[in-house]
Amino acid sequence: MTIEIWSGSLRRTDGATANVSIALDRNEETTAPVVSEPAPVVKEPGPVVTELVSGGTIPLSWDSVKNTTRSGPVRVASTLENKSIETHAEPAAVQMGNGSTLRNVRVGKAVREGVRIGDGKYTIEGCWLEAKGAGDDHADVIQAYAGPSGGGPLDLTIRSSLIRAYNEAATAGLFVADGIFGKVTLDNVVFWGGPFGLALYSDMRTIDLYAKNVFFVGPFGWRPFDLRDAGGKVVVKQWENVCEATIKDGKLVPGKKIARP
Numbered sequence: 001m002t003i004e005i006w007s008g009s010l011r012r013t014d015g016a017t018a019n020v021s022i023a024l025d026r027n028e029e030t031t032a033p034v035v036s037e038p039a040p041v042v043k044e045p046g047p048v049v050t051e052l053v054s055g056g057t058i059p060l061s062w063d064s065v066k067n068t069t070r071s072g073p074v075r076v077a078s079t080l081e082n083k084s085i086e087t088h089a090e091p092a093a094v095q096m097g098n099g100s101t102l103r104n105v106r107v108g109k110a111v112r113e114g115v116r117i118g119d120g121k122y123t124i125e126g127c128w129l130e131a132k133g134a135g136d137d138h139a140d141v142i143q144a145y146a147g148p149s150g151g152g153p154l155d156l157t158i159r160s161s162l163i164r165a166y167n168e169a170a171t172a173g174l175f176v177a178d179g180i181f182g183k184v185t186l187d188n189v190v191f192w193g194g195p196f197g198l199a200l201y202s203d204m205r206t207i208d209l210y211a212k213n214v215f216f217v218g219p220f221g222w223r224p225f226d227l228r229d230a231g232g233k234v235v236v237k238q239w240e241n242v243c244e245a246t247i248k249d250g251k252l253v254p255g256k257k258i259a260r261p
Contacts, residue, residue, distance in 0.1 A: 056160030058190055059128045060247055065106040076100040085111065092116035092143070093131075102127050107141075108164070114141040119151035119180065127161040133169030140171050141194075146179030150204050154182035158189050165194025167221040172199035181205035181232060188213045190245070190252065195221035202232030210238040215245035215254060227261055236261060 059065045068082050073089035079101045085093050086109035093111045096102070098120030107114050108130030115129060124142075133139030141163045144154055154176070163173040173191045176184060181204055191197025197216050200207050209227070216224035224244070227234040239260040246253045 056126060056188055058160050058162055058188055058252065059106070059126065060162060060190070060250060060252060062106060062108060062128055062130070065104060065126070065128045068104065068106060076102065079103065080105055088112045096122050098122075101125070105129075107131070112137050112139050113143070114139075115143070117142070117144050117154075117156065119146050119154050119182070121155040122157070124156075124158045125160055128164070129161065130164035131170075132166050135169060137169040138171045139165070139169055140173075140175040141165050142174045143171075144174075144176040144180045150179035150181070154180050154184070154207075156183070157185040157187070159185075159187040160189075162190040162192060163197070164192045165197065167193065167195060167219070170194050170221075172196040172226075175199045175201075176207060177201035177203060177230075179204055181207055183208045183210070185210040186212070186214050190215045190217060190247075191224065192217040192247070193220065196223065196226045198225040199228070200226070200234050201228045201230045202234045203230040205232045207232065207234045208237045209234060211236070211242050212238055212240040214242045215252060216243070216258070217245050217247055217252075224258070225261075 065084070068084040071083040071085050072087055073085060073093045074080060075095045075097065077097045077100060081103045083105050085105070085107045087093065088110050090113070092113040092115055093107055094102070094115045096115060096117045098118070101123040102115070102125070104126045106128040108128065111131050112133050114131035129141050131139045131141045144156065165173040173194045173196070176199070181202065184200065184207060191214070197220060200209060218224070227236070242258045244255040244258060246255065
């Protein structure tokens with residue numbers, strides 16, 4: 001089953017246009033390994049990070065996230081730290097509960113849907129997050145989803161992390177839509193690849209965006225970001241040092257600054 005939440009025409013940076021539909025949920029069968037057993041609930045000790053600290057080190061490769069142990073797909077109730085998640089599961093390899101934190105976690109390899117969140121408060125820091133779709137997937141690295149009737153407010157903070165998406169069978173690195181409103185804070189974050197690196201679709205109320213030291217590494221299938229008023233409104237509250245960038249010899253090389261949208 002596919003739930004289509006938006007369809008229409010998009011214009012690429014080369015001037016071409018195409019009809020596109022974006023879906024959130026589905027039950028298609030694919031050849032990639034799927035974990036059918038229930039994911040364990042993680043209740044590891046550690047406080048939820050609430051104070052934003054700028055300038056941490058961004059992991060620029062899978063191996064940059066050190067001192068991890070391998071885990072299967074998980075539902076996170078409080079804090080998940082120092083884990084490597086490499087196996088696909090539906091609806092996502094990592095399902096975060098309200099008030100939870102990911103810290104020093106890497107997600108990728110066979111993962112086709114990375115992190116799923118809903119309304120509530122979430123913190124992601126020091127992570128490499130990657131999802132690569134296949135077949136009829138609409139892969140998101142991080143997806144915020146509240147359902148057609150909406151939910152409560154979102155307060156999502158991502159810092160010192162890299163979000164790796166791809167152009168095939170994908171939607172975006174971070175996709176916020178379908179009933180979500182609230183606040184998204186990005187501090188010291190790299191979006192690498194995908195049809196869009198960042199896609200915020202406000203279809204009900206307001207999504208406030210705070211972006212500081214955010215770097216977009218292409219190629220992107222359409223463009224680096226898509227901020228869309230789709231019945232609600234996306235409000236850019238902060239746009240500081242947002243740049244195009246490349247990764248060369250394992251180092252982040254900032255390029256041209258991107259004008260505030």
